[in-house]
Amino acid sequence: MPRYNPAVIEPKWQTYWESNKTFRCPDMPVGEKVYVLDMFPYPSGEGLHVGHPEGYTATDIVSRYSRMRGKTVLHPMGYDSFGLPAEEYAIRTNTPPRVSTEKNIANFTRQLKMLGFSYDWDRCLATTDVAYFKWTQWIFLELFDTWFDPVRQKGRPIAELPIPEDVQAAGENAVAAYRDRHRLAYQDEALVNWCPALGTVLANEEVIDGKSERGGHPVQRIPLRQWMLRITAYGDRLLSDLDSLDWSPSIKKLQADWIGRSTGAEVDFPICSPDAFQAWKTSRATKPFPEVQPEDSIRVYTTRPDTLHGATYMVIAPEHPLVKKIVTPAQQAAVTAYCEAAAFKSDRDRTDGDKKKTGVFSGAYAINPVTGAPIPIWIADYVLIGYGTGAIMAVPAHDDRDFEFATAYSLPVVCVVSPDASGEELQQILEGKACYTGPGKAMNSGPLDGLGTEDAKAKMIAILSEEGIAKGAVNYKLRDWLFSRQRFWGEPFPILHELDANGNPTGRMRPVDRDNLPVDLPQLEDFKPHGRPEPPLAKAADDWLYVTIDGKRYRRETNTMPQWAGSCWYYLRFIDPKNSTALVDRAKEKAWMPVDLYVGGAEHAVLHLLYARFWHKVLYDRGHVSQPEPFQKLVNQGMILGEVEFTGYQKSDSSWVSTSSLEKGDNGLVDRVSKEPVEAVKVDESAVTKVGDCFVLLSDESIRVDSRAHKMSKSRGNVINPDSVVSEYGADSLRLYEMFMGPLEATKPWSTKGVNGVRNFLDRVWRLMIDTQSDTNQLVDAIQDVPPTAEQNRVIHSTIMNVTRDIESLGVNTPIARMMEFVNFFTKESVRPKCAMETLVLLLAPYAPHIAEELWEALGHSKTLAYEPWPTFDEAMTKASEVEVPLQINGKVRAKVVVPADATGEQLEAAARGHERIHELLDGKQIVKAIVVPGRMVNFVVK
RNA sequence: GCCGCUGUGGCGAAAUGGCAGACGCAGCAGACUUAAAAUCUGCUGGGGCGUAAUUGCCCCGUGUGGGUUCGAGUCCCACCAGCGGCACCA
Structure with a gap:
């Protein structure tokens, strides 16, 4: 009988590996180590998606290959299990989040084991494990206990923070407040996206068109006291250390853009009458540039200090504290209305470049500090409170946005940079009728005249620094990380707020003693959010909420950490998952880090990877880890799309419209001629044909149709479920197919026929060795214990060479093609040397481990091939x-x-x-x- | 708008600057079979010439247009299309 039957052999070997602990990884590496890491999944209720096994198979191949090369491999798996979806699900089904989370984890584990990945399951962890988040909280306390020393560019213990004398003199509370202001984890009043329906603040990227991404509920911007992490302090290091990493240029660039470092100057513009300007200037010249913006001026950040002479007006953000102070009575009503409207827009909404610029005049004037001319102060939401100083000097001649605004409100435009242009264009710019943002020669700029843009910038900063009016400055788009959420299903903050005798907060806080970690979540009957920004944990029983230490009463912090927290350091815990005295043992950490290969989706290109690098650097500064960067090599797997679909378009009378004669109407696509709306209709592959570059209907070749693979989604109904692929074709076929589809990093469409194709290959491998007429795994007669012929040797050695070389460079698809050629060749050979068959089985093992183990056994071996030496080749034999x-x-x-x-x-x-x-x-x-x-x-x- | 990635047969894709299309899917033909399935074997970019038929010969062909080179899918410049990301960051 025995045909190739994955349904039998796959569970057999999975059980074997599990009961023999085949893939257990020792505490410390023996010889060369490799740390191969997958981005751990969020265990959703839907179970594994076919996208997951793509990256997981690639890392499994590297892991299995590396073991056979004699390396010690750390290859762990875990779950990123805190987060909003679990909680939403829990609310819908009225089950505690922990229950549904554990159910989902069990399902994920079943599916992952079904695919035969060689994880060391003894190291499995979930961010929701109390024993795990104890250390997440511990790291938070470390952030809380750290300040950033800008001179040494390093995080240091808060106890080492120098306290200025005046603060010292102001007493204990002032010192405590000073320290709190300098911690890497600090509380601040922040303008947040508050979503009343979800009962939480949302990150900017969770807000789309002023509505929540989840549920489409309205979002408001309100000030809330929130926990922030001072990631901006690490901006420079996060940027410059990218150079040392083996990451794709595109991911590095995404991170660099996100950090968004720019250099320029901060400049103060006095708010006073022109008569008082000279006195202001004189008083400034006596002191260095003030640390904090004085009340009598507006501080701006600019990257173009060379254009200061062209600043003809100023703009401050609607939330700017000066708005209330400077607005004139005549403008009061208009300004208030404008600011209120702005409050209802999210950052994203407001920064939508397509929108027309709007603004309102404050009635007040400032003085341009280099020309002495009064310039109007406007309020407009194209200036963001969160970037720079929340105020700008507007140079309409040399900034597109300022130009657009100046045009809309008829503000003066003064050209101060002579552009690299000629003729009509030059004339337009010089007259202020066009905007020029490039470099050129300074003009109308007093002492800068004639200088190139770079020289002019430097000179302007030098002059104004001397006068105490400006200083060179660096700015980042990166904001401090808003770290608290008003949700139940997250790590509680290990922070206690001191209460006075009346039960009111004193404003002082203390960390939970590290011996008392973890702070577990309280049991709550009702963990639903409500419409107020008060976290659900506030509903906990008093014995959780209130703590008395040394006679003082405290109330626990009731915010929870965001989902990103747990994933910031899980790769460290895998090294030492059971350690109860430290987050990771120092010696083990030193032996295993950094992660040698990290594979995951590109959707984490910015946030997760930036946050984790930030935490890692803090841990590095504080001496808990030995390397400045956690992930040496990063590879982003591409997305797997659904099967290719053909889409035609029909009018209401069912007549077809070619895609070439469609245009965008007000409500979707319409026929360009009749303007009638059309409906997208799925067309079967058999009903289309290709003519030239386009697909057309067979029934009417003048009708073009779309041919596209779409992202898998439930609503489109094109989701492929790994469970059903495994039950129909086997795990080895799924693994092999996902690798055979194309390069790991490419986006590629699914093809069920393709799965069938690789299954066919595995059947051929089976028949190459196993006599299907026999009742047992009897080898075919062609297999003989003889040395290979010269030609056979050439095939054997060149296959080893190519497969080895391609695996080394993470080329996952081409080794399969090489093995197919091997099988095609030996299928025709009537004598198949046993050593050739053994070579094939070993080469195939990282890809399709179950069938490989089964054949290895049939070839007469009694134990797993997982640690068999990888076949070697002689290059001379390949020729x-x-x-x-x-x-x-x-x-x-x-x-x-x-x-x-x-x-x-x-x-x-x-x-x-x-x-x-x-x-x-x-x-x-x-x-x-x-x-x-x-x-x-x-x-x-x-x- | 800016940035990045990708453009190669009917489809997924290969190809250290050196025979474009390996390997797989789909398709076609043959063998086996009463038949089908399965399996095995072969063919399969387009056009043309030639021949009884083969062997064979020529031209075109890697999004478009240029360039570098003895030689370009590969390197350089410009453009076009698709996908993805960012998007008033002063």
Whole structure:
């Protein structure tokens, strides 16, 4: 009987690996170590998606390959299990989040084991494990206990923070407040996206068009006291250390853009009458540039200090504290209305570049500190409170946004940079009728005149620094990380707020003693959010909520940490998952870190990877880890799309409209001619054909249809479930197919026929060795214990060489093609040397481990092949004794000649000249040059 | 708008600057079979010439247009299309 039957052999080997602890990883590496890490999944109720096994198979191949190369491999798996979806689900089904989370984890674990990944399951963890988040809280306390020393560019213990004398003098509370202001984890009044329906603040990227991404509920911007992490302090290091990483340029660039470092200057503009300007200037010249913006001026950040003479007005954000102070009575009503409207827009909404710029005049004027001219102060939401100082100097001649605004409100435009242009264009710019943002020569700019843009910037900063009016400054788009959420299903903050005798907060806080960690979540009957920004944990019983220490009463912090917290350090815990005295043992950490290969989706290119790098650097500064960066090599797997679909478009009378005659109407697509709306209709593959570059209907070739693979989604109904693929084709086929689809990093469409194709290959591998007529796994007669022939050896050795080389460079698809060629070749051989079969099985093992183990056993081995030495090759054996070499004339192949593989250039050229047809073609021509590449080609250049 | 990635047969894709399309899917043909399935074997970019038929020969072909080179899918410049990300960051 025995046909290849994955349904039997796959569970058999999974059980074998599990009961023999085949993939248990020792505490400390023996010899060379490799740490191969997957981005751990969020255990959703839907279970594994086919996208998950793609990256997981790639890392499993590397892990299994590395073991066979004798390395010690750390290859763990866990779950990122805190978060909003679990909680929403819990609310809907009225079950505690922990219950549904554990159920989902069990399902994920079943599915992952079903795919035969070689994880060390003893190291499995979930961020929701109390024993795990104890250390998440511990790290939070470390952040709380750290300040950033800008001189040393390093996080240091808060106890080492120098306290200025005046603060010291102001007493204990002032010192405590000073410390609190400098911690990496600090509380601050922040403008947040508050969603009353979800009962939580949301990150900017969770808000779309002023509505929550989840549920589409309205979102408001309100000020709330929130926990923040001072990631901006690490901006420079997060940026510059990217250079040391083996990451794709595109991911590095995404991170660099997100950090968004820019250099320029901060400049103060006095708010006073022109008469008082000289006095202001004189008083400024006596002192250095003030640390904090004085009341009598507006501080702006600019990257173009060279254009200061062209600043004809100023704009401050609607939330800017000065708005209330400077607005004139006549403008009061208009300003209030404008600011209120702005409050209802999210950051994203407001920064939508397509929108027309709006603004309102405050009635007040400031003085341009270099020209002495009064300039109006406007309020507009194109200026963001969160970036720079929340105020700008507007130079409409040299900034597109300012120009657009100036045009809309008829504000003056003064050109101060002579552009690199000519004719009409130059004239327009000089007259202030067009905007020029590029570099040029300074003009109308007093002492800067004639200088190039870079020199002018430097000179302006130098002059104004001298006068105490400005200083050079660096800014980041990166904001401090808003770290608290008003939800139940997250890590509680290990922070206590001191209460006075009346039960009111004193404003002082203390960390929970580290011995008292973890702070577990309270049991709550009702963990639902409500419409107020008061976290659900506030509903906990008093014995959880209130703590008395040394006679003082405290109330626990009731916010929880965001989902990102747990994933910031899980890779460290995998090294030492059971440690109860430290987050990770120092010696083990040193032995295993950094992660040598980290694979996951590109959706984490910015947030997760930036947050984790930030935490890691803090832990590094505080001496808990030995390396400045956690992830040495990062690879982003591409997305797997659904099967290719053909879509035609029909009018209401069912007549077809070609995609070439569609246009965008007000409500979707319409026929360009009749403007009638059309409906998208799925067309079967058999009903279309390709003509030229387009697919058209077979029934009417004038009707073009769309051909596209779409992202898998429930609503589209094109989701492929790994469970059903495994039950129909087997786990090895799924693994093999996902690798065979194409390069790991590419986006590629699913094809069920393709799965069938690789299954077919595994069937052929099986029949190559197993006699399907027999009742047991009897080897076919062709397999004999004989040495391979020269030709067989060439196939064996070149297959080993190519497979090895490609796995090393993470080329996952091409080794499969090589193995297919191997099988195609040996299928035709009536004598199949046993050693050749063993080689194939070992090469196949990282890809399709179950069938490989089964065949290894059939070949007479009694234990797992997981630690068998990887086959080696002799490059000399890969070469044929004779090669066919193309002969070209002027770069065109005209003939081929067979020569010994080791033929020299002279021999090859002689053979080429001697070739009958080449001789013929060269007759009467003058050979200008002969290019001979031994073993590859000959090219005669003739006239 | 800005940035990045990708453009190769009917489809997924290969190809250290050296014979474009390996390998797989789909398709076609043959063998086996009463038949089908399965399996095995072969063919399969387009056009043309030639021949009884083969062997064979020529031209075109890697999004478009240029360039570098003896030789370009590969390197350089410009453009076009698709996908993805960012998007008033002063």
